[in-house]
Amino acid sequence: MSSARATVSKILSYSCVDGPGNRLVIFLQGCNFNCTACHNPHTIGQCNHCGDCIPACHALALSLVNGKILFDPLACDSCDDCTEMCPISANPMVQQYGVAEILQLLRKHRPFLSGITVSGGEPTRQIKFVFELFQAVKADEELAGLSCFIDSNGYLGAANWERLLPVTDGVMLDIKAFDESVHEELTGKRNLRSLESARILHAAGKLYELRFLLVPGVTDSEEELNQLIEFVGTLGGDVRIRLNAFQHHGVRGKALDWEKMPEAGVEVAAERLRAAGLGNVITPVVYV
């Protein structure tokens, strides 16, 4: 049996926005990007046990024991105040899960599920766990029908994709921007590896969806959309594009001063892509 353990921020047994059908979603803690516009910033960092979150917890679910944060999930009422207090965008409520525990959860919810998605954070940072989990799902008679998906920023390198793809059915890949300096400003990293990942995944037939976040005045420009169209053209074949609209929900810091992306603007961008021959463009149902 596998030995890998994962640092998990949260698990949902119902999600209709993380791939096809209803999916169990595991949000893995930690990200190698540091996006200004992140809508769940508390999944970015790793807890360093500073204890600053403890006074924020009104339910007394957090304490410091032998220099380590101890979290009591039974006392927690999920107010999330502790994550607001964290100076390094970490989450003191993370829990460790082994593959066997996730399989048990999957069995419990099996009749309701179309598949499983690992999200984050950046799930490929915990590649050993993801690989072993997907491998175990595929090997399990009862669970083998579940599709295994990854929601990724594409920073993973070619050799690691080669390892993961045989047990992965699809990847939802985010391209934050095509202009390198815009990408670096938005994420703290350059976009070469993400673009390369898109090519690798598409060539392998595993690019389920390419996601592009529209931020007014930043990524909704004519140049960005043209580059998106051109890039999809170089991939060849049909690519499902999901346009996401920047919203304030969950966002922290200076991105809150940015304008929200309005529905009309998203529709203009979608029409632009469709007019250029990109047939499969999905836009949000809800704007908050």
Added chain:
Amino acid sequence: MDEITRKLHSIATDKTLSPAQKAHYLSLEAENMLPYPGLDAETQEALDERVICDLYEGHAPYKPRYVLPDYSIVLKNGSEYLELPVPESLDEAINTLMIAYHHVPSVTGMPVYIGQLDDLLLPFCEGVSDEDLYNKIKLFWRYLDRTLPDAFMHANIGPTDNRVARTILRVDAELKQTAPNLTFFYDPEVSTDQILGIATNNIVECSKPHIANHPIHADTFDERGYGIVSCYNALPLAGGASTLTRLNLKEVALRSTSEADFFGKLLPHYVELNFRLAEQRIAFLFNESNFFSSFLIEEGWIEQDRFTAMYGVFAMAEAVNALQEKEGRAGQYGFDEVANALGHRISKVLAEAVEQRPMENVWRGHAMLHSQAGLSIDEGATPGVRIPYGTEPDPVMHVQALAPHHQYYTSGISEILTLDETIKNNPEAMLQLCRGAFSCGFREFTVNVASNDLVRVTGFMIRLSDIEKYKKEQGSRTNTTVLGAEASDIANILERKPRVMSHELRPGYGQ
């Protein structure tokens, strides 16, 4: 003016009711001037305290609560009483049904069941083009909504994948009317994935149809069949339900000193009183009302011995939480395993009581347990065995918490799952939820999509835009909007998370 005269006057002069709606409420008031069927003192007291409840069906039950005619009889034989020849074309068949509906009573004064429409109409569809079929069904649908404007009126289709069922689903999604309500019977052995997919896509469009777990229902009834009517009541075809009396489990729990007192003493006591209430009402219907001398019986549309008694319960959530508190346990219904198990135990005890208690003039000699979806005037009492509004867990946990109840509620139980509108980009997720729910024993699968104008309030469909209009005193064409407006004011149902609850009859004017 004395009190009753004042009430009659206020109905006659109401700004928001149509003349037909006024006539209906005036007739209810007149019926209630008659003495109530004789109750013993204990039963009367429990009724006065509303521990048990007759859903304000009226003092003189001169018609069964729900009537499910076998319409294939009139399509096969015509009707001597109605002077209808045997229909030969699709137009004649639909016309015959349109006439038949006006002669089928129910507690609302309108038919609650309009038939297994695909089975009824398919034999007349040979040689009819797809376009003609579509146009005829569309006109039929418009007629139903405009002349029988009651969202309790219920059409059934399935489990086979056929032209009529597909056309009805297409028209229903297109017109998005409140009436008729619609149930698709799903049988994994018979129904295709395509038609289940069309049905779930329709739910995304207009929160209809509602999907019935056909194999479970078919096992509950006999070869003659069953229908789903009104708000998810499963009843014998060619019969129905004489009455529905209900037990307020919250009131029983509050009167108990402990869990042991509840199970040992008070629950059995009030369970019996609710039987007596039903018995007296059924006795009037069968022995005094002369209902069963109607042409419906003579011509074989219905049979006297196929009427069941629905044994309703509600406020399970409040009952369990009250007992938990009495036992010093913190866990809440819907979330805590001990609390959920206590609820399941209550359901089991109720099902056994119903199975063991003989009843006269009732199909198979005993009543059928029903998770009753509430009245628009209920306060602080959650419909049936549902989890209280606004506190429901995610849809998967929700189904898992309630699934063990479903085996006991043979005459119907509805949970209404509320899904946020992100489901619109991913209808496959709804399909998977439906499969999951049925595989854990759900009898019915009902969903509201949060942003739809059409939503289920206490189980019937209303248009949110109609409620707004009604509140501005413009009156509403559909009777259920009145109910919806009351329910939304009293039970906060429109403030629910995404939402819903279910059921029936506006008990009377101004109640």
